[in-house]
Amino acid sequence: MSSTQTSLTNPGTHRADLSVRMRRLRSSPALREMVRETHIRLEKLIYPLFIVEGSGIRKPISSMPGIHQQSVDQMLKEVEKIAENGLRSVILFGIPEKKDPEATGAWRSDGIVQKATIEIKKRFPELLVVADTCLCEYMSHGHCGIVEDGRILNDPSVDILARAAISQAEAGADIIAPSDMMDGRVAAIRHALDSAGFTDIPVMAYSAKYASGFYGPFREAAESTPQFGDRSSYQMDPPNAREALREIEMDIEEGADIVMVKPALAYLDIIARARVITNLPIAAYNVSGEYSMVKAAAANGWIDERRVVLECLTGIFRAGADIVITYHALDVAAWLR
Numbered sequence: 001m002s003s004t005q006t007s008l009t010n011p012g013t014h015r016a017d018l019s020v021r022m023r024r025l026r027s028s029p030a031l032r033e034m035v036r037e038t039h040i041r042l043e044k045l046i047y048p049l050f051i052v053e054g055s056g057i058r059k060p061i062s063s064m065p066g067i068h069q070q071s072v073d074q075m076l077k078e079v080e081k082i083a084e085n086g087l088r089s090v091i092l093f094g095i096p097e098k099k100d101p102e103a104t105g106a107w108r109s110d111g112i113v114q115k116a117t118i119e120i121k122k123r124f125p126e127l128l129v130v131a132d133t134c135l136c137e138y139m140s141h142g143h144c145g146i147v148e149d150g151r152i153l154n155d156p157s158v159d160i161l162a163r164a165a166i167s168q169a170e171a172g173a174d175i176i177a178p179s180d181m182m183d184g185r186v187a188a189i190r191h192a193l194d195s196a197g198f199t200d201i202p203v204m205a206y207s208a209k210y211a212s213g214f215y216g217p218f219r220e221a222a223e224s225t226p227q228f229g230d231r232s233s234y235q236m237d238p239p240n241a242r243e244a245l246r247e248i249e250m251d252i253e254e255g256a257d258i259v260m261v262k263p264a265l266a267y268l269d270i271i272a273r274a275r276v277i278t279n280l281p282i283a284a285y286n287v288s289g290e291y292s293m294v295k296a297a298a299a300n301g302w303i304d305e306r307r308v309v310l311e312c313l314t315g316i317f318r319a320g321a322d323i324v325i326t327y328h329a330l331d332v333a334a335w336l337r
């Protein structure tokens with residue numbers, strides 16, 4: 001007879017006080033739902049879209065099943081579906097026809113994100129359009145700033161970012177979301193928006209954005225892989241947490257309305273710590289690599305996709321996020337309806 005069996009038949013003296021039984025509140029679906037602490041709501045999710053020039057284009061991203069590069073006409077069909085399914089916001093990433101060392105496509109009034117924004121707002125005025133403000137998709141070298149002698153310059157990059165932000169606001173963007181990680185860009189963008197009369201357009205700052213391997217599939221989608229080096233001279237070092245809190249505090253000081261932590265799942269501690277230091281809304285970006293891993297495992301039949309996606313998103317909200325940017329948003333909307 002093993003010792004376990006012995007203790008089962010012979011309970012002995014080490015018995016917990018069972019006047020408290022945690023299982024009482026888990027005994028029925030209605031009870032579990034009554035005491036449930038965290039909910040996923042569609043108005044908290046932002047769905048990313050990748051826009052290309054041309055028409056009739058809907059090109060699948062091989063590393064992100066279900067996600068496409070789309071021309072504006074095709075994108076509008078998807079936006080209709082997005083709205084029908086109860087989602088309330090999208091974030092736009094543009095892939096210009098031509099890239100150059102000045103990121104011209106980021107700030108031109110006929111840039112791809114500007115054109116997409118105008119068309120969405122014309123047809124779906126209620127849908128929130130978040131404009132990702134960055135230079136990497138528009139730069140021939142794929143970095144998020146101006147490059148000189150192999151270095152990424154800060155201040156001249158900030159000037160272009162501010163210009164891009166104004167141009168996106170002019171096109172009708174509802175929220176400006178700088179994702180470049182240059183120093184001082186939130187203050188510069190806030191000042192530029194205010195000077196141009198866009199005092200009511202909020203800035204959602206990618207405040208704690210880490211130099212992450214989880215961005216791999218996005219770079220296929222946005223064609224924004226750096227042509228040399230990597231982004232570790234401007235994006236954050238993954239081992240650092242206190243530095244993330246400094247970044248968040250500084251962005252708040254500079255006028256951010258919403259702060260962001262990115263990626264989400266490997267950085268839940270940062271979300272939770274940010275929740276403690278600020279009362280601003282916190283966004284979290286459930287990034288491309290996090291999406292692709294779930295999709296790959298689900299395609300192999302190794303996990304239950306719906307269950308795992310909802311569990312991941314619940315975890316991000318439970319950690320303290322108010323808003324989640326996720327490629328799963330459309331699936332989630334369909335499941336929850």
Ligand code: PBG
Pocket residue numbers: 132134136144179180214215216217218219224231286287288289
């Ligand atoms: C642009 C940007 C990136 C992402 C969002 N904005 C890529 C990067 O920094 O290389 C990544 C999003 C994702 O992986 O889903 N700077």
